[in-house]
Every structure is written in C-alpha cells, then in structure tokens.
Amino acid sequence: xxxxRFLRCRTTTLDDRERQRLEAAISEVRTIGKxxxxxxxxxxxxxxxxxxxxxxxRTIDNNQGDRQLVSIQVPGDFVDLHGYPLRVLDxxxxxxxxxxxxxxxxxxxxxLVAEEPALARKLWFSTLLDAAIHRQWIxxxxxxxxxxxxAHVFAELWHRLDMVGLGRRDGLRxxxxxxxxxxxxxxxxxxxxxxxxxxxxxxIAEFRRGAVYVRDRSRLEAFAGxxxxxxxxxxxxxxxxxxxxxxPAR
Amino acid sequence: xxxxRFLRCRTTTLDDRERQRLEAAISEVRTIGKxxxxxxxxxxxxxxxxxxxxxxxRTIDNNQGDRQLVSIQVPGDFVDLHGYPLRVLDxxxxxxxxxxxxxxxxxxxxxLVAEEPALARKLWFSTLLDAAIHRQWIxxxxxxxxxxxxAHVFAELWHRLDMVGLGRRDGLRxxxxxxxxxxxxxxxxxxxxxxxxxxxxxxIAEFRRGAVYVRDRSRLEAFAGxxxxxxxxxxxxxxxxxxxxxxPAR
DNA sequence: CGTTGAATTGACACCGTTCAACGACAGTGG
DNA sequence: CCACTGTCGTTGAACGGTGTCAATTCAACG
Numbered sequence: 178x179x180x181x182r183f184l185r186c187r188t189t190t191l192d193d194r195e196r197q198r199l200e201a202a203i204s205e206v207r208t209i210g211k212x213x214x215x216x217x218x219x220x221x222x223x224x225x226x227x228x229x230x231x232x233x234x235r236t237i238d239n240n241q242g243d244r245q246l247v248s249i250q251v252p253g254d255f256v257d258l259h260g261y262p263l264r265v266l267d268x269x270x271x272x273x274x275x276x277x278x279x280x281x282x283x284x285x286x287x288x289l290v291a292e293e294p295a296l297a298r299k300l301w302f303s304t305l306l307d308a309a310i311h312r313q314w315i316x317x318x319x320x321x322x323x324x325x326x327x328a329h330v331f332a333e334l335w336h337r338l339d340m341v342g343l344g345r346r347d348g349l350r351x352x353x354x355x356x357x358x359x360x361x362x363x364x365x366x367x368x369x370x371x372x373x374x375x376x377x378x379x380x381i382a383e384f385r386r387g388a389v390y391v392r393d394r395s396r397l398e399a400f401a402g403x404x405x406x407x408x409x410x411x412x413x414x415x416x417x418x419x420x421x422x423x424x425p426a427r
Numbered sequence: 428x429x430x431x432r433f434l435r436c437r438t439t440t441l442d443d444r445e446r447q448r449l450e451a452a453i454s455e456v457r458t459i460g461k462x463x464x465x466x467x468x469x470x471x472x473x474x475x476x477x478x479x480x481x482x483x484x485r486t487i488d489n490n491q492g493d494r495q496l497v498s499i500q501v502p503g504d505f506v507d508l509h510g511y512p513l514r515v516l517d518x519x520x521x522x523x524x525x526x527x528x529x530x531x532x533x534x535x536x537x538x539l540v541a542e543e544p545a546l547a548r549k550l551w552f553s554t555l556l557d558a559a560i561h562r563q564w565i566x567x568x569x570x571x572x573x574x575x576x577x578a579h580v581f582a583e584l585w586h587r588l589d590m591v592g593l594g595r596r597d598g599l600r601x602x603x604x605x606x607x608x609x610x611x612x613x614x615x616x617x618x619x620x621x622x623x624x625x626x627x628x629x630x631i632a633e634f635r636r637g638a639v640y641v642r643d644r645s646r647l648e649a650f651a652g653x654x655x656x657x658x659x660x661x662x663x664x665x666x667x668x669x670x671x672x673x674x675p676a677r
Numbered sequence: 678c679g680t681t682g683a684a685t686t687g688a689c690a691c692c693g694t695t696c697a698a699c700g701a702c703a704g705t706g707g
Numbered sequence: 708c709c710a711c712t713g714t715c716g717t718t719g720a721a722c723g724g725t726g727t728c729a730a731t732t733c734a735a736c737g
Contacts, residue, residue: 364725365727367727368726
C-alpha cells in the first residue's frame, strides 16, 4: 500500500478505512528524476503530491538568486498538501533523489474532506507537523552554532526515518551534499565543511558522501540539544519529562 | 463582530454566512493581562483561541533556559488553531499586551468542520499561513544580518497590520522591547540595540520605545528584501512580477 | 584519462557575543 | 517635591564564529 508510511508512529494515525479512502484518492503514481523541481511557487495548483519513495525538499529563492532549503521530506510525507488549502505555494518543491510520487487531485480531496471530517482533521494535522518542524528550525538556527545545527539536522532526520521504518542502527544515509546541508543550516558550504570536520574530530558523527556514521546516538542528540517532542511521535509531548515548571512569560 | 478581521484581505476569505457560523462557535471572550502565558506546550487542549485585540506570540524554551519568540500574532489571527488538529502544542502561547481573546471549543469546531467543509478548508488555510510565515523567517534568519532581519520584522508586521486595518501611515507601533526583537531575530539585545542604531543612522527606521517611525517605506522593504507574497494578500503570489524564470533545481 | 562535481584548506575581514558598566526614564512612596 | 527602584536602552573592548576569495585535492564517471 502506497500510503502505508503516512502518519506512521505519530500521535495521530489513520485507521484502515481511512487509509483505504486516502489510497483511493490517488489518481496516479509518477517517478521523477533527481534534482528536479516539481512544483513552482506562484503557480495555481489542482493536485497535491505524496512522497512514496525517495527524498524531496522545499526551497525558496532568496534575493541573491540562490536557493535556501527550508524543509526536507522523507517517504510518508504528504509533501505539498499545503497546496490544497493555499491553492498556490510560497515555495518550490523539488526532488533530491529519484522519487516515486503519488498524485492526489484536489477534487478528490474535496470529496474526502466533505465525507470524512475526522480524516480531514488528520490531513490537517500532517501539514501542521511541518509548521512545528519549521518552528524548531527557527529556534535552532537562532540558538546553535553551525556544527550543532547540522547535528540537529542529522538527529531530526534520523528520528523521522525511524518513524517511517527506514532508520538504521549506525547512522543514516541522506541524498544531501555539503552544499545542501549548508543551505539548510544557513551557512556556507565552506564553513559547513569545517563544521562537519569538527563533528568528525570530536567523534560525534562522520559524514562521508551522504552517509552519516554515528557511534553514540545520545551524544549526537545531546550535542544538538535535540528533543523529539516536536515531531509528535507516539508518547506525549514531554509532559512529565521536564525538570521544572515553565517560568512566567517574562 | 469579533471575527471581522479574520482572513481579511487574504487570497482566501470568509463569506458572511461562514463568518456568522464561526462567530457562533465562540463560547466566550476573555481579557488577559500583558505578558501572560495562556497555553503551555505539552498540555492537552480542548479549546482554541482567536485574538480579537492586542498582541500575542508563540515562544519555545531553548536548552539554555530562555525563550525564543518564533512568531508574533496580531488581531484577526486565530492564534492557536494549530491546537485543534495537533491536540497538544509544541510551543507556548503568550500575550505581549493586554489582549481580548475569543475562546472556541474544539467540540464546536468539530461541528463546523463536519457541516462546512469549505469553511474547514479556510480555517486550515489560516494555519498554513503561519507555516508560510515560518518558512520566510527561516529564510531571512539565514540570509540577513541583524539590522536587515529586524527591518524585515518591521516590514512584515506593518504589512500584516495593514491587512487587518490597523496600519498607520508613518510607521507602526509594537508592544515589543529590544529584548523581544532580539529574541525574534536570534541575536542578543545588545547587538539588537546596535542594529537599531544602524537603522536610525541610515535613516531607514527609528525605533523608540515600541514605536517605529519610517519615512520611506519602500526603502525599509528594499533594505530587508521584503516581498509580501508569502502573506497571501489579495493579488496573486508574484506570478508575472518576477524578472526571470526560476532556474532548475540545482 | 580527462572532466566534472564535491570536498578540503588557508588567510583575512567582519558580524555578533560576551562581560561590564553606565544612562534615561517612569513609577512609587516618603 | 525628591529619592529610590526597576526596566529599558546605550556604549566600549576583547574574543570567537562565520563569510569570503582563492586554490587545491579527491572521487566518480563517461
């Protein structure tokens, strides 16, 4: 089943019937080559894309003419479901690797949403997961140095791959090159190279042509200050796991 | 009407009947003092809050124990509608000023979503607007220097206030102190002070105790590289307004 | 075996942090 | 009225993280 990874291991998941209805909303499945732009910002949309296999990303052009990576998508992500309520996207959607993509016409989503409000709420949930990830990125971009930022990217990606059943024991594989990591972390590829060198030297993670080898996962996560709560995995969102009650607003 | 500003001047707006249905879903309106935390991350929710008057923000605690501001909300924002599909938030929601807040029980939203799929899609739209703003913040945080970042914050806020009919000619008023701006821009309040000094010296904007005076708005926006498309105001999203076609993915 | 994209290294300037101190201003109470 | 107090804003100097430019090495592939 093509959508088997959708919302897998999340606080909100689909039941069998809902999954079948979603599956039935797919009009076709396409295979796209690597590094191709599939959706362009500003173009009116009448379909949304679900990522079955491979990696994709969202990019935004900045004023200097180069692209920033504002999110990465893994199998099981309903990549541009955002395009359904928004009708037009603010960003571009591209493949990183060759990818298998399920096409869901908005007309089918109209039916689904009208007939299955509970499923609609779950689809909505999946898009807000992206928003939560965005928020965490804003936070980490502000808070951390480049080495810690890229460590956080690794930790997040690893965790997300685990959730959809694609995780590995000793690290993770990514389709990302150092320039991509730089784009994600808001730094230059040159400095990213040095940041990765630091991770290697400190024995936290070793990046070699897309493969990330990690000996001690908890050390990586601690280094990055990674807390998976914002990914809405099974289990509650940190309730009871905190040391102290939050302080007043300011 | 309390929700008159909701989705005002956006590409997607409510019609009269939808607005009345939304209005009817409000169970009560509360007034909250300034700088109070209203929703805490990790707490199960059965209501969502709509901001009628005043300013609010979303914050996330980082590992060093201080809070980062990941978004600011103005009147007309359905602040934590995210809590409806998510059921639990990844962040805290606080007031900046005294605020008037409409409470919408999730039970009422259930009814609304089931009976009015088109309205549901519009509510969904409003939450994805937040996601689009988050993406732009990620981009700008990475791309710009501190002075340009805060100029972008001003430009965005001004534009959003314009959309809900609260804009001014000569600049804007905010409840933000320099430390807040620093939290938003991922810098220290000391450096923020210098960044504001630079804006003042260059005649771009003058910040005095929450008031931002701007002589030449287009200069402010150019300095920040501000492009309002991502706010989904009336008019299309930059189609035909660009100088060149986007380049291939990489 | 040459080409190409990717990774790596060095030198230098700049942006931003940190610590420390001081100034401006409003509110409060004597 | 003034002194006190706390918050917010401002400034200086030293330090470190990051950007920039230029050059070089490495790996993959036709």
